[in-house]
Amino acid sequence: MISNKYVDEYIELWKSGKIKLNKERILLIEYLEEHVLSREDLYFNDEMIENCIRFGEKWYFPLQPFQRFLIAFVFLFFKQNNRVFYRKHFWMKGRGAGKNGLISVVTHFLISSLHGIREYHISIVANSEDQAKTSFDESYNVIGRSGPLKSMFRRTKTQITSKKTDAVLKFRTSNGETKDGLRDGAVVFDEIHQYESNKDVRVHISGLGKKQPPREFYIGTDGYVRDGFLDKMKEKAMKVLKGEARPNALFPFICKLDEESEINDQDNWEKSNPMLSHPRSQYAQGLFDTIMEEYEDLEDDPSNREEFMTKRMNLPVTDLERSVAKWEEIEATNQPLPDLLHKECMGCIDFASIRDFASCGLVFRYEGKYPFITHSYVRKEFADKYYSYSKKQDAEMAGKRTFAPIREWEEEGLLSVVDEETINPQTIVDWFVEKREYYHIKKIIGDNFRMEVLKPLFEKAGFEVEVIRNPKAIHSLLAPRVELGFANRLFIFGDHPLMRWFTNNVLVKIKKDGNKEYEKKEPVRRKTDGFQCFVHGLYRVDELPDGEEEFVLDDITF
Known part of the structure; x- marks a missing residue:
């Protein structure tokens, strides 16, 4: 058996009834306990996990239990050869759950001297430049506000470089510049609901593996593109959770409502957005108030229901074909x-x-x-x-x-x-x-x-x-x-x-x-x-x- 205190903490929060989880996350815990945490050939690099969490909380924001849980599995390794157990991480959460904030922490840490791997380059990829820059700009601004970080990183409007490791953080668009110039250690694919196929993904991950350990992060909320890349990822995730695929084929952290009817009980909203679990931070309370206003507005403006269900509750209505009115x-x-x-x-x-x-x-x-x-x-x-x-x-x-x-x-x-x-x-x-x-x-x-x-x-x-x-x-x-x-x-x-x-x-x-x-x-x-x-x-x-x-x-x- 292997363990990590942040993993144990998150599982105990659910088992003690302090947080609500959707079916996919319940399956995740059951799958982890049966197929991963029970193994003897793996280990959590607790020192690296602590350093990443401390880095994030010092320079960015206090991390929530689910965020510390996710970070732990970024640093899960095989004992024999120190290869990462999970190369692919799939984080799917409702809008406002801090996916970009967390990926900013992780990518910034991975290029730093605390991670300590020279030239561990990272690309953040999205369909539009504005979206690709979201996490990059957050790290850029964090460095700008801190004297110590300015001494450790060089920053321009297009890339951030660690002075000690020469690792580069860069943003790219999926239909623009591809793999030229960098042999990445990790790639982040943002807003993956917009990807209609894996064509652009294949281009950007083709250079992975030359720098160890390779990692891929797929983050976003659900969307309207059906039978596209995201749906294939969800299918793969369910195969992993049901034990029908290689245990480390993907780390799937999927947050969503289980049923459309659950929208009417505010206590269920944390199923799609773990940021809303109690006790709520000041940010989380403000987020909850915003979502509540949007929910109440649906009574007068039902045209936004599909958007609300898809983006806030991370649950596209299964049958997107509806009557024009009640x-x-x-x-x-x-x-x-x-x-x-x-x-x-x-x-x-x-x-x-x-x-x-x-x-x-x-x-x-x-x-x-x-x-x-x-x-x-x-x-x-x-x-x-x-x-x-x-x-x-x-x-x-x-x-x-x-x-x-x-x-x-x-x-x-x-x-x-x-x-x-x-x-x-x-x-x-x-x-x-x-x-x-x-x-x-x-x-x-x-x-x-x-x-x-x-x-x-x-x-x-x-x-x-x-x-x-x-x-x-x-x-x-x-x-x-x-x-x-x-x-x-x-x-x-x-x-x-x-x-x-x-x-x-x-x-x-x-x-x-x-x-x-x-x-x-x-x-x-x-x-x-x-x-x-x-x-x-x-x-x-x-x-x-x-x-x-x-x-x-x-x-x-x-």
């Missing part, structure tokens, strides 16, 4: 339409397929809210095939009423069923011509899919037309407005079950870059035409007059 928020659109007679509005259409559905509408601004008048058209053949429209008596037996009670909506005047081979574009134009008698339609907005047919007809009828060239691009721009609108009950559809159905069918798909697109939950029967029509109208609704304060985010431009 059902109670969709139901809240059932507000009486105000008197809009002769009011100015934006006309909008969604006419994606002339063989099934088409929707047209008018979007208004009225006392800070957004009333919407709409009508849809559906081809009879399509309605018969997918909704049993003509089978009035046995629609429920056919199981298709669940998708859409087309006949009921037709009787309520919410849609029109047309018995034609295709929906006639002139039918759409005629609806707007009729509405023009009651409302001032400033312009008509639609995407470019069918506008080559509709635009000449609209212009002939005297309407101004705006074509959205890339309709999916406006989804990301409008997502905050849409989410805030539903959350704050700002959308008025009247008692319109068809619009509620359209809206409930919308799938919010989050792309790898974090941008959102509105798609269908089911490609054929669960239509979204009315909702897409509404979004087209929102695109230019700011051009309409309104005497009340609007809720649009300041940083959104259209």
Whole structure:
């Protein structure tokens, strides 16, 4: 058996119930006790561990138990040949957990005379120069504040050099300068969630091993890139923790919520951010207060939930495809339409397929809210095939009423069923011509899919037309407005079950870059035409007059 007091301290904190750990860290302790701490051929270099901790606490900040625990495993060696047991260290924690601060301490120490290895060069790598410089700049500033450190290290804006060991700390970008000039002893890869493959990683670690002992540090929070480098690292980590890989293939320290529902209990937040464990430092208490403010803001701004879950709780929602609004928020659109007679509005259409559905509408601004008048058209053949429209008596037996009670909506005047081979574009134009008698339609907005047919007809009828060239691009721009609108009950559809159905069918798909697109939950029967029509109208609704304060985010431009 081997032991180190900082390792023992951290394990005891968990076993005594003083800190909470997520499943991955519980697995880590179990794995360490069974496969690592039980070995006789390893040893902790306690002197080096103490020196690193003292160095960090003297020049940087007081180290927390989890940070001392991590440092201990940086200096775990084989007895026989003094090789490091862990070459690869994987630290994944929620935003604010001090990953950059700790790596600043470790890298600064490793180039110092206390580590004592000549020319033990270290590169800090990230996708952007600003991120790559984060830890480097911290060490640069620490040296600048200390007379003794100035006598031990030379610093420039691009590298820090130990005067005694000639070891160099340097930052690099993953797509810029690569391995030229330095044969590194260690490499740090920061914000690894942004890496789509291991291509850049391979380039930077290709020089490792020429200077002993080689080390690799992979640090960051989770992100939106799926099936990329980070996901492969997480898979490897789980294999190690489950005993399915070589015991020292990776040291995985993963902090995250176990379940999305745990977000609502603040005591669980330390699972994703060990800095929040009690007793909290002044920094940790300030961090907790900041996270609490962000959490409370989610009630009014749900568009930030994915970001909060991913970055603060280190738990991307497993299913990143979500409804556009809660059902109670969709139901809240059932507000009486105000008197809009002769009011100015934006006309909008969604006419994606002339063989099934088409929707047209008018979007208004009225006392800070957004009333919407709409009508849809559906081809009879399509309605018969997918909704049993003509089978009035046995629609429920056919199981298709669940998708859409087309006949009921037709009787309520919410849609029109047309018995034609295709929906006639002139039918759409005629609806707007009729509405023009009651409302001032400033312009008509639609995407470019069918506008080559509709635009000449609209212009002939005297309407101004705006074509959205890339309709999916406006989804990301409008997502905050849409989410805030539903959350704050700002959308008025009247008692319109068809619009509620359209809206409930919308799938919010989050792309790898974090941008959102509105798609269908089911490609054929669960239509979204009315909702897409509404979004087209929102695109230019700011051009309409309104005497009340609007809720649009300041940083959104259209």
